Amino acid sequence: MNAVLKYPFLAVFIILLISCSDNDSEEVYEDLPSLEDRLFAGGQTTVFLTSSNSFSTPAPNINGSDLADHLDGDVDFESVFVTAPASINQGLGTIFNNSSCVSCHPRDGRPSFPANINARSGFFLRVSLPGQLENGAPIPVPGFGTQIQNQAIFGYQPEGKFQVTYTDIVEILSDGTQITLKKPTYSLIDTYIPFPGNALLSPRIGSPVFGLGLLEVITENDILQNQDINDTDGDGISGKANYVFDAVTGTTKIGRFGWKANTATILEQCAGAYNGDMGITSYLKPIETGFGQSNGEDGFGDDPELADHILQRVALYCKTLAVPAPRNITVSNVRRGAKIFEQLECAKCHIPKMQTGPSAIAALANQTIFPYSDLLLHDMGDGLADNRSDFLANGNEWKTRPLWGIGLTNVVNNHTNFLHDGRAKNITEAILWHGGEALNSKNKFKQLSAKDRNDLLNFINSL
Amino acid sequence: MLLVNCSDNDTDPVIADGAINKEILTNASVNVITATYKELYDNSVVLTTACQNLAIDDEAALTAVKNAWIATRAPWEKSEGFLYGPVDTEGIDPAIDSWPVDVNAINNILSSSQAITSALLDNDDARGFHTIEYFVWGLDGNKTASQLTTRELEYLVAAAQNLQSKTQQLYNGWLQSQGNFANNFINAGQSGSIYTSQKDALLELVEGIIIISDEVATGKIETPLNGDNGAASPQDEESRFSNNSKLDFANNIRSIQNIYMGDFGSVQGKGLTDLVASKNATMDVSIKAKISDAIAAIEAIPGTFTDAIFNNRTTVENAQQKVAELKVILESQLQPLISNL
Numbered sequence: 098m099n100a101v102l103k104y105p106f107l108a109v110f111i112i113l114l115i116s117c118s119d120n121d122s123e124e125v126y127e128d129l130p131s132l133e134d135r136l137f138a139g140g141q142t143t144v145f146l147t148s149s150n151s152f153s154t155p156a157p158n159i160n161g162s163d164l165a166d167h168l169d170g171d172v173d174f175e176s177v178f179v180t181a182p183a184s185i186n187q188g189l190g191t192i193f194n195n196s197s198c199v200s201c202h203p204r205d206g207r208p209s210f211p212a213n214i215n216a217r218s219g220f221f222l223r224v225s226l227p228g229q230l231e232n233g234a235p236i237p238v239p240g241f242g243t244q245i246q247n248q249a250i251f252g253y254q255p256e257g258k259f260q261v262t263y264t265d266i267v268e269i270l271s272d273g274t275q276i277t278l279k280k281p282t283y284s285l286i287d288t289y290i291p292f293p294g295n296a297l298l299s300p301r302i303g304s305p306v307f308g309l310g311l312l313e314v315i316t317e318n319d320i321l322q323n324q325d326i327n328d329t330d331g332d333g334i335s336g337k338a339n340y341v342f343d344a345v346t347g348t349t350k351i352g353r354f355g356w357k358a359n360t361a362t363i364l365e366q367c368a369g370a371y372n373g374d375m376g377i378t379s380y381l382k383p384i385e386t387g388f389g390q391s392n393g394e395d396g397f398g399d400d401p402e403l404a405d406h407i408l409q410r411v412a413l414y415c416k417t418l419a420v421p422a423p424r425n426i427t428v429s430n431v432r433r434g435a436k437i438f439e440q441l442e443c444a445k446c447h448i449p450k451m452q453t454g455p456s457a458i459a460a461l462a463n464q465t466i467f468p469y470s471d472l473l474l475h476d477m478g479d480g481l482a483d484n485r486s487d488f489l490a491n492g493n494e495w496k497t498r499p500l501w502g503i504g505l506t507n508v509v510n511n512h513t514n515f516l517h518d519g520r521a522k523n524i525t526e527a528i529l530w531h532g533g534e535a536l537n538s539k540n541k542f543k544q545l546s547a548k549d550r551n552d553l554l555n556f557i558n559s560l
Numbered sequence: 561m562l563l564v565n566c567s568d569n570d571t572d573p574v575i576a577d578g579a580i581n582k583e584i585l586t587n588a589s590v591n592v593i594t595a596t597y598k599e600l601y602d603n604s605v606v607l608t609t610a611c612q613n614l615a616i617d618d619e620a621a622l623t624a625v626k627n628a629w630i631a632t633r634a635p636w637e638k639s640e641g642f643l644y645g646p647v648d649t650e651g652i653d654p655a656i657d658s659w660p661v662d663v664n665a666i667n668n669i670l671s672s673s674q675a676i677t678s679a680l681l682d683n684d685d686a687r688g689f690h691t692i693e694y695f696v697w698g699l700d701g702n703k704t705a706s707q708l709t710t711r712e713l714e715y716l717v718a719a720a721q722n723l724q725s726k727t728q729q730l731y732n733g734w735l736q737s738q739g740n741f742a743n744n745f746i747n748a749g750q751s752g753s754i755y756t757s758q759k760d761a762l763l764e765l766v767e768g769i770i771i772i773s774d775e776v777a778t779g780k781i782e783t784p785l786n787g788d789n790g791a792a793s794p795q796d797e798e799s800r801f802s803n804n805s806k807l808d809f810a811n812n813i814r815s816i817q818n819i820y821m822g823d824f825g826s827v828q829g830k831g832l833t834d835l836v837a838s839k840n841a842t843m844d845v846s847i848k849a850k851i852s853d854a855i856a857a858i859e860a861i862p863g864t865f866t867d868a869i870f871n872n873r874t875t876v877e878n879a880q881q882k883v884a885e886l887k888v889i890l891e892s893q894l895q896p897l898i899s900n901l
Contacts, residue, residue: 146763146767147755147756147757147760147763148644148760148763148764148767149644149645149648149764149767150767150771168778172779172783177654177658177659177660177685179660179661179662179663179664179665179685180662180663180664180665180668181664182664183660183662183663183664184660184795185660185795185796186660189662189685196654196685197654200651200654203648203649204648209649216651216682216683217651217683248683250664250665250668251665251668251669251672251684251686252668252672424756507754508754508755508760508764510649511645511646511648511649511741511754512649
């Protein structure tokens with residue numbers, strides 16, 4: 098059984114962190130930005146951690162009853178589900194991708210791209226038929242739904258197995274450095290019934306779950322301020338909010354979560370993950386993901402399998418995980434990197450600063466935060482395209498990922514696989530995968546000197 | 561106080577302590593952590609052999625399996641103060657310590673016509689310590705060798721082989737000649753290490769032992785003791801089939817002791833204790849005392865843990881309190897001391 102991290106850290110060493118500046122002579126003739134106002138990346142939810150637990154502590158400012166629920170939610174997040182009937186945690190599957198939340202969000206962070214794509218991992222394929230439902234959602238593939246479960250409880254057949262092949266894409270930087278990107282092509286094999294040839298596939302890998310409550314309470318107006326759907330300012334960058342069907346309220350709401358911003362709330366994201374990833378039904382998603390399928394029903398009639406309060410406190414857990422503070426922000430090469438980040442126009446989409454509005458959870462309300470995301474959809478080019486639309490997101494569009502905590506990925510998860518399917522092996526590769534609206538930024542990155550590139554990476558790794 | 565760390569003199573404590581820090585980190589990662597995993601692997605080999613030697617009606621052989629399980633369980637529990645690295649990133653914890661036991665999956669596998677092999681179990685939660693425990697002790701802890709079936713024996717061998725392969729993977733993940741996760745600690749602060757400073761690596765050690773102290777107090781003891789609205793909830797006890805929970809908890813605290821002291825088996829190396837003693841001898845004495853008190857209080861619980869959560873609740877509460885006090889001193893004193901290095 099996994100141990101559970103549940104101790105809050107107080108932010109008592111901040112002054113120490115910012116007092117020992119490592120200025121060198123470059124600052125004398127370069128106008129370097131100060132990053133000190135970005136130290137509290139999550140506002141008062143910030144923690145100062147540099148270990149494998151950096152994503153896993155409760156926000157230090159949450160109140161007593163929220164903390165109690167957070168700690169219970171932490172246990173729930175690690176709970177392993179088993180075949181029904183059972184005295185606890187019953188109802189895994191029948192078809193599923195994994196058996197606990199934490200197995201796809203290890204240490205509340207990122208899973209690596211799996212060495213064996215059909216072992217249990219944080220990876221799966223979404224599927225749909227061409228077109229959209231009336232409410233904009235993707236059209237489920239009959240017999241498969243919108244997500245392929247490649248695992249099943251014993252005696253049942255998974256929907257199919259995944260297969261991946263790679264094509265090399267060689268990028269040459271201006272100093273001659275050659276980097277070979279591996280472009281994955283996914284397919285489905287060994288499906289339990291024939292899979293339609295015209296169906297669309299889109300890969301997904303789990304993403305970090307800290308700081309989500311803050312993103313949920315950025316006001317819609319603040320997000321829309323950065324929209325520029327028709328690129329009226331002519332900078333080549335548009336930015337578009339997704340509007341999605343929200344099962345919690347039965348209405349259309351702005352999308353904030355998921356790789357294509359196709360989910361409005363964390364509660365729905367959690368319910369969707371329980372249902373789609375683990376085969377656990379809840380009051381929001383009461384129908385088994387394999388309902389009506391020959392491999393999809395265990396016949397116990399025990400739905401919803403998850404108690405309402407467990408779903409709610411797991412959502413609260415994700416909302417109230419602390420945001421780790423940036424490191425080395427007074428070091429001059431980090432500050433140079435921040436300047437280059439601006440010059441390359443990375444910050445036009447990875448907007449550093451946001452403000453939260455009101456929140457039912459007091460700790461999250463009215464915080465100045467530094468997620469480095471505009472929460473908007475952008476055309477990222479053909480190289481990254483999944484060619485599968487999801488509400489207003491077209492097949493080339495992805496939501497800007499927050500960059501906070503990115504430099505801690507290696508210490509938390511012992512890898513640096515990034516992007517929606519974990520295809521990038523490090524931050525440099527992730528940058529080189531940028532295209533579409535980010536093509537200019539990528540091309541400017543390729544022109545950088547080795548020193549400038551390293552400073553940019555130092556800055557990103559300081560987040 | 562803060563300005564002291566930024567002063568321009570040559571007695572930067574981090575640099576001055578660099579050699580001792582490296583000694584502590586090397587000893588912890590090689591002589592404690594990797595050595596604990598070696599014992600885990602070695603004992604799992606014995607467990608596999610014991611399962612292969614088991615036969616229906618052979619009570620002596622069943623006892624040998626039980627003893628081998630307990631002997632393998634011990635280093636695993638002694639490793640829970642350092643659940644970072646390959647145990648986490650290679651998915652080994654869920655593979656060897658999945659809980660609760662998926663009884664229906666086990667029954668479905670038993671009643672199928674498939675050969676039960678380690679490979680068959682590889683993609684399933686119905687394996688690991690608690691699955692083996694379930695076969696050997698039974699749901700009520702009173703299984704006899706006469707009750708074993710041929711299919712159960714087949715499953716048991718496969719589960720033991722699977723456990724052995726995963727513990728080998730775990731050991732290899734740290735071994736310097738293989739995955740060498742230990743290098744992250746030995747060369748902390750240098751390129752090639754995930755830790756950007758020795759302090760960060762020391763904090764990893766410290767946070768690991770804080771987490772397990774918290775887990776024992778507020779999870780492993782609390783949930784069975786009070787999980788049913790303040791009353792005992794025995795189905796939440798992890799090693800209840802074998803009645804091994806008290807030993808599990810004590811060994812969890814011993815994992816704290818091993819990391820703190822830098823000791824494992826016959827090796828007595830440099831530990832956090834040496835660093836702490838040089839800066840605050842009183843704190844060092846207090847931490848050692850809290851560790852000993854916690855182990856003693858767990859061992860003082862009479863009878864089985866399952867019985868005690870109903871009939872000796874005060875002794876369980878006392879053990880919980882002692883573990884909680886250990887957590888408090890680690891969190892409120894040790895952690896800040898290392899953070900301020």
